[in-house]
Amino acid sequence: MPLVQREPALAIFRVCVLKLSLTGAAIMMKLLIVASAASAWSLGVKGTLPKLNNRALQSTQQRQQQVVATAPASATALKATEVTGGAKAEDGLMETLKTGSFFALWYLFNIGYNIYNKKALNVLPMPWTLATLQLFAGIPYVLLLWSTGARKTPKLTQDNLKTLFPVACGHLGTHIGAVISLGAGAVSFTHIVKASEPVVSAALSAVMLGAFYSPITYLTLLPIVGGVALASLKELSFTWLGFGAAMLSNVSSALRGILAKKTMGGGVGENMNETNLYAVMTIMAFAVLLPVSLLVETPKAVGAAINTAVAAGTSKKDLAILSALSGAYYYLYNEVAFLALGRVNPVTHAVGNTIKRVVIIIASVIAFNTPISRLGVIGSSIAITGTLLYSLAKNKYG
Template identity: 40%
Template sequence: MQSAAFSLSSPCSIPSLKPRKFGSSTRFDPIRVSSSFSASKRGDLSTSNNGVSLPSLPKRSWSLSSSSAMPLRAWNSVPSDSKTDRLEVRASAAESAGEADNSGSLAKTLELGVLFGCWYLFNIYFNIYNKQVLKVYHFPVTVTVIQFAVGTVLVAIMWTFNLYKRPKITGAQLAAILPLAMVHTLGNLFTNMSLGKVAVSFTHTIKAMEPFFSVVLSAMFLGELPTLWVVSSLLPIVGGVALASVTEASFNWAGFWTAMASNLTNQSRNVLSKKVMVKKEDSMDNITLFSIITIMSFILLAPVAVFMEGVKFTPAYLQSAGLNVKEVAIRSLLAALCFHAYQQVSYMILQRVSPVTHSVGNCVKRVVVIVSSVIFFKTPVSPINALGTGIALAGVFLYSRVKRIKPKAKSA
């Protein structure tokens, strides 16, 4: 085989292909190549190409000399681009992590949406079934005891089968929880008393005044003075409830004051939970706390129900009162199950979102319950009554938004 040697004359000119004379003064800068031949064939190579005589080529490896005096380094091997590889690996890992975060956040959002939907749905059915029972069975204390009893059974099942970890409770913890259980019991009892006297929509319109009691009690017992924004948000709440009360078709004072008492006791529970449960080592999660309060509420209220209303939940008594035993029993059970379910889901949501978000969700829940109860029970609502209810609920929503505004610290 013949081997050819190439020459470069200039980086910007192409050499002529015509034959040249041997005496030409043109200087050729040879390209020195390392031949792929065997060692026996290596040596001085002399060949002619188009009448051009090339000098012998020494044994070098891919070095280039040109007339521009810009030598290039030897190309011995392909350099490894390890930094680029590392960057590509890191970029791929970051992209994978980002995709995992996006999928995880999407799953959490869907889970939170399902919890909010269950919270609203259980609350709607609780109010409907509870109102149906209280319309024909006028013993609100006994109805409240049945709800706590069903909740106690559910908690016992949950702890027995390790569906939720059973806590270890000390005597000091029970003593701290007892005041919370007392006001929790009274709050639910007063709510049932109000639902037995007035329409569901009116009870929940009055219960929209919970922020007012929260601000007053926090200022009295915790020293938390409200901001101007919070005080301003209370004005439409009070005004809207007053307007709705004046125009309410089912209004009576017993239903009004028991709903107000429910606001007072429920917000007292929140204040006590801040004031009493202060030791971190004694703290427990919200679901465990609610479960313990449910059991204690049943123990506290059961003897009171027997003392105040007697044993009025037997089938014999229900039949003697002309009630359908099966229908009352099923609706009472469903109301109790929905009562415990929506309370549990509410605490589950509270563990996942901020108190402000939970408060906004509670405001929306109240709107949903009022509208659904008006539609289901065909409650007569005048335009002014609807306006008052809307103003009160708008005030509650405004309160939940401005609650996050912190007062400016006074400079020394």
């Protein structure tokens, strides 16, 4: 696109982002309403799509029985077939629309989190404090769902909490590593490095679980490593802190999955579906991070950073809005991700994750006008493609 045409487009985009920032409180309220509706919509799922299909099948059978009872004997078979076909088509369409809606919300919330998180870190470079606030943001939301009965309250024993604690620490490391990396460099670079998570996961699975994959699966790791290396070589926003924190996030994410597999094979507690598991891990991660955050970034240091931001032209109200939006988007995108990914097979999951990372990189480059070298574009494309190939190969060959 010629420069003359591109600049107005970027200007319009930035104006839209500014307007979103000025109406942040209203947006957050709408998002909470949408997420609550999505959660309520999924209550019948109870964590797995087959249960919903069974319920739809029972409804179809009841309708068939009504047809049999009221229709003439000569038309019974034909009517039953018509009802069954119509119900299946209607149910299939509704399930497709639900899944598509969850994926759309997942992408939207994820983009919102990355943009508002980076905007907050740009004016208030306190990653530990912001990470703590983001973990806290979802707690009142989920407590409201539990207290009103909109979602079943999890029941956990002390032993269950001990089992979940290492997994929650992995969840915490994944989050704090990503926030620190986003604060130290460009959003696009963080997600390029995070595309190498399959490499870390494969290595740790071999060491900790003795799990080895097919040679074809291991071959797909090569483009991931090579792509990340190429993208990092000429990355204009490269910092060792950003790279190291993103790798910490990768390691923690891989450990979270491995520890969950080792300690939670039979499940823990009652009413612990995917969304409740994520909520409990978030609460535990917040409890661990809060004292650490207060030590690393003391209230005095945070106050000084706020005063500096205000002196630079950002009001305390804008700081509060940015922090609240980043927290709301963080919890909502994870909440909807569980609902979306729990409804699809591994191949669709892999494709969805790959598209998500591409969308985030493109959106962040446009939003922040981040310069990326040609080698960076080539490297990131190779790495993301390798991530998709790894997921597909692992699903087919093991």
